[in-house]
Amino acid sequence: MTSVVSMLYADLVPVATLVPSFTYSTISDTGLTDEQETVESYKLYAELPPLIDMGFKFSANNFDLVGIVDFHQKSSILSDSDGYLWFKPQSGLSMDNNSxxxxxxxxxxxxxxxxxxxxxxxxxxxMYDLAISDNSPYYDHLWLQYRVDETYGSWWYQFLATNFGSMYSSENAPIDKTLFAHKIGFENRQIRATISEIAMTWSDSIALSNWIPFGVWQSTAHETANVMIEATCEGLVGPARIYGSFVVSDSAIVGSLEENPSALGAMLGFSWHFFDGTDLVAKQDDFGLRENTFKNTQGGLTVGAECYYTSNYLYNSTSKEGTFTAPLKQFAYAGALNGDSNAYFLGFPYGPGAFLTQVMMKYEQKALTATAIVGILLKDEATIDMPYTTENGMSEFALTNSDVHVQFTAKGSWALKPNISISALLKEDFNATEGTSSFVASFGAMLKLSQIAL
Structure with a gap:
């Protein structure tokens, strides 16, 4: 007789984290500031951990439901009569503006x-993807993926949709800004390769054609779509990992009815894993969803180097709604009267017109985690707000008149117990061209309540 046993389970884990910390920064975050200063101040504010996280994680058969609310210093982002933004942290404990x-x-x-x-x-x-990076605090999204395993490897398909709401300053308001993407990938134990199409669309309604799983979104066929193509490749050779990616505007491939500038970006990286870690303490979960890669997950010591390049018109568009950016109002909802300000690039965080070379080291052993990054960044005068045309005199590819930045980041944490840890962060960005510096130092502790299974 053959018996079939069905296993059903449910697990409810309360999430409560206390993170008292002290932060010193040379970035001004109070008083009257212009739009750029306000965005930079908010990004620093969002990068630091809140004082309290509270929520839950419910798990059942093949299903997770998670909700986390942040409590920290409230930020106010208001507009004055001259169109400037006022960023001022308020005293007291309150929920995030867009919680x-x-x-x-x-x-x-x-x-x-x-x-x-x-x-x-x-x-x-x-560390950064040229299309979808985790430098944005979050995405309101739908992610669907299916994998088929074969003896020689696995094929998989992914569909992604994420919305950024209506644009306040659109000439045709209300205009809804939505990103659609689909990706096909192959992987085995040594090689991983993907190709994807990413379309930023804007209209007063979401077209059903955007939801076609294997449709091709040509910007030449859709007047309200800005489309990029990205390809990535990753390989393992013993302890070495070699990887790279390339992204290009689809108008450079299929042509364009308009004389749009060429736009592309590229990345090449290398890492060497010396040894695995032992007796690793469970890491703090940020509940992010990340594509599978060959990145080391076994701790120990890994060193590597990366090089990024973005041309001067990458992520740009003939329409502000079509830029590959997330607006400020997506994260600072209350009082963001000028919320259309571009806060985050969805891909490379330094945007167009940049060249970054960096070396990294990461060490994880038992309760200790330490990371160090040293980089040289060249950033020219290209911005996401400049006209999408070469008539303004900006070269398509040359990074002329670039500022040279020397960057250094060091961070680490030590778990005194599984639910108690201390952490520190040092971050320096020195603009050697202008002789200015941006410095952040933070030190704090983290207390996690014990997990309770029901």
Whole structure:
């Protein structure tokens, strides 16, 4: 006789984290500031941990439901009569302006993965992806993925949709800004390769054609779409990992009815894993959803180097709604009267017109985690707000009149116990061309309540 046993379970884990910390920064975050200063101040504010995280994680068969609310210093972003933004942290403890930062449902069954809600997302094998990076605090998203396993490797398909709401300053308001992407990938134990199409669309309604799983979104065929193509490749040779990516505007491939500038970006990276870690303490979960890569997950010591290049018109568009950026109002909802300000690039965080070379080291052993990054950044005068035409005199590819930045980041944490840890951060960005510096230092502790299974 053959018996079939069905296993059902449910696990409810309360999430409560206390993170008292002290931060010193040379970035001004109070008083009357212009739009750029306000965005930079908010990004620093969002990067630092809140004082308290509270929420839950419910898990059942092939299903997770997570909700996390942040409590920290409230920020106010208001507009004055001259159009400037006023960024001023308020005293007292309150929820985030656009809370929660984490709230999603996820299901996994055999080769299927589905995620719906708000959380960090990340593509690619490098520290930054040229299309979808996790430098944005979160994405309101739908992520659908299916994998088929064969004896020689696995094929998989992914569909992604994420919305950025209506644009306040659009000439045709209300205009809804939505990103659609689909990706096909192959992987085995040594090689991983993907090709994807990413379309930023804007209209007063969401067209059903954008939801076609294997449709091709040509910007030449859709007047309200800005489209990029990205390809990535990653390989393992013993302890070495070699990886790279390339992104290009689709008008450079299929042509354009308009004389749009060429736009592309590239990344090349290398890492060497010396040894695995032992007796690793469980890491703090940021509940992000990240594409599978060959990145080391076993701790120990890994060193590497990366090089990024973005041309001067990458991420740009003939329309502000079509830029590959997330507006400020997506994260600072209350009082963001000028919320259309571009806060985050969805891909490379330094945007167009940049060249970055950096070396990295990461060490994880038992309760200790330490990371160090040293980089040289060249950043020219290209911005996402400049006209999408070469008539303004900006070269398509040459990074002329670039500022030279020397960057250094060091961070680490030590788990005194599984639920108690201390952490520190040092971050320096020295503009050697102008002789200016941006410095951040932070020190804090983290207390996590014990998990309770029901």
């Amino acid at each position: 929660p930062r984490v709230g999603y449902a996820e299901t996994r069954y055999k080769g299927f993965l589905g995620s719906f809600g708000r959380r960090k997302l990340e593509w690619g094998p490098g």
